[in-house]
Amino acid sequence: MTTCRVCTGPLRELADFGRQPLSQAFVRPEDLATEFFYQLVVGRCADCAMVQLMQEIPPDKxxxxxxxxxxxxxxxxxxxxxxxxxxxxxxxxxxxxxxxxxxxxxxxxxxxxxxxxxxxxxxxxxxxxxxxxxxxxxxxxxxxxxxxxxxxxxxxxxxxxxxxxxxxxxxxxxxxxxxxxxxxxxxxxxxxxxxxxxxxxxxxxxxxxxxxxxxxxxxxxxxxxxxxxxxxxxxxxxxxxxxxxxxxxxxxxPSVAVKELLAEEEAAGLADDTTFAQFVSQIDATKDALLNLLTDLGDKGHSIVGYGATAKSATTANYFGIGPDLVPFVCDSTPSKQGTLTPGMHIPVRPPAEFADPYPDYALLFAWNHADEIMAKEKAFRDAGGKWILYVPEVRIV
Ligand code: JHZ
Ligand code: ZN
CATH class of the missing domain: 3.40.50.150 (Vaccinia Virus protein VP39)
Structure with a gap:
């Protein structure tokens, strides 16, 4: 797709995140052969500045x-x-x-x-x-x-x-x-x-x-x-x-808040291609740092488990190349996700009860947006010496 879905203006490519599965298409092992993939490419409209995907997924999927x-x-x-x-x-x-x-x-x-x-x-x-x-x-x-x-x-x-x-x-x-x-x-x-x-x-x-x-x-x-x-x-x-x-x-x-946010966006160069290019290089820096950390911890014999089989983590796992070799399973409270494999990278999803059975040394928090809630709920993990790995805004151990 090369035209804007809002105004039909020309779309210019900003970033290509490669071949990706549908983010919430958790797979049963017997269905792996029919997994659907698409190309995750982001572009911006030269006329209305809307940032959007350059490929539309068929709605029935x-x-x-x-x-x-x-x-x-x-x-x-x-x-x-x-x-x-x-x-x-x-x-x-x-x-x-x-x-x-x-x-x-x-x-x-x-x-x-x-x-x-x-x-x-x-x-x-x-x-x-x-x-x-x-x-x-x-x-x-x-x-x-x-x-x-x-x-x-x-x-x-x-x-x-x-x-x-x-x-x-x-x-x-x-x-x-x-x-x-x-x-x-x-x-x-x-x-x-x-x-x-x-x-x-x-x-x-x-x-x-x-x-x-x-x-x-x-x-x-x-x-x-x-x-x-x-x-x-x-x-x-x-x-x-x-x-x-x-x-x-x-x-x-329009409220004052609208004018203020528009001015803030202008000052931050939010619609500039160079600002987006900087974002992409930061993503690649996160990718290198996270892969190095997971590989290093694994080499030292530490156990690592994922936490939160989020839609977001489809991009993280597939773009970075994080599979069961680095993260053997991911815990998630959603019953319909448990017993399946994550889209594309096929990390097994298990109930949160298995997190404590026994606790791993490190937990990679894919649901970083729920950090406060999950860390409070899983307080015993930290008390037992466990550590969380976060990667937004940057890779760190807490
Ligand atoms: P969460 C979905 O994205 C898809 P996801 C959608 N496109 C969107 O925009 C957002 O939601 C809003 C689990 N969990 O909210 C439950 C625990 O296991 O970050 C969820 O699978 N224990 C509509 O999937 C996942 O983590 C917990 O205590 O990226 C969180 O998914 C909590 C709080 C969550 O959205
Ligand atoms: Zn447009």
């Missing part, structure tokens, strides 16, 4: 029943979504009989919290979740029209870790045009390219993350669909995200 991501299993993420809902109850959703939509619904935590406060709510998700009402469809003008006919306009349309995964953003904006109330807000949060570059958070780059947003590119995207970026907010989750608020043109003025 990506969305499926039993999708193994369950944010509600993290106490930090559960609180994050509950707090989000609670804040809206005090701000955006104070009118008479408000109505909230979530596109893709992250175990339904946000909507359930709104529902408990008596707010009408609906998830729009093709695979569906339990516990909240779901309109089983992709969010587009068709499903938006059906929802509007049944429930009326939406005061808020929210999406977390979802919009960056939708190459066809035009269909999302077409749905918003139909469904959003005149002064309604479209609020979405995704990994922030500025934070990825600042912290060498390279492993946010994988198949499901099609777009790598900045305030500049989101503003251009909103403008091109006749809407306006009116607020930005930094979020600490998942290694640094931005929550963007978009409104119908003329309904709200």
């Amino acid at each position: 990506m969305v499926h029943e039993g999708y193994p991501y369950h944010p509600a299993n993290s106490t930090v993420m559960r609180k994050h979504f509950q707090d989000t809902a609670t804040r809206w109850l005090e701000t955006t959703l104070t009118g008479p009989d408000p109505f909230a939509i979530e596109i893709g619904c992250n175990d339904g935590v946000t909507l359930r919290t709104l529902g408990e406060a008596g707010v009408r709510h609906l998830a729009v998700d093709p695979s569906g979740v339990t516990g909240v009402p779901v309109h089983r469809a992709f969010f587009n003008s068709e499903s938006a029209a059906e929802i509007r006919a049944e429930h009326g306009p939406a005061d808020i349309v929210y999406a977390a870790n979802t919009i960056c995964a939708q190459p066809d953003v035009a269909s999302i904006f077409a749905g918003l045009e139909v469904l959003l109330a005149p002064d309604g807000l479209f609020v979405f949060e995704d990994p922030y390219l500025g934070e990825m570059l600042a912290r060498t958070g390279f492993d946010q780059i994988y198949d499901e993350h099609f777009y790598y947003f900045t305030a500049q590119s989101v503003q251009a995207m909103a403008d091109s669909f006749g809407m306006r970026l009116v607020d930005v907010e930094r979020l600490p989750v998942h290694g640094g995200q931005i929550r963007y608020s978009i409104a119908r043109r003329g309904s709200r003025l």
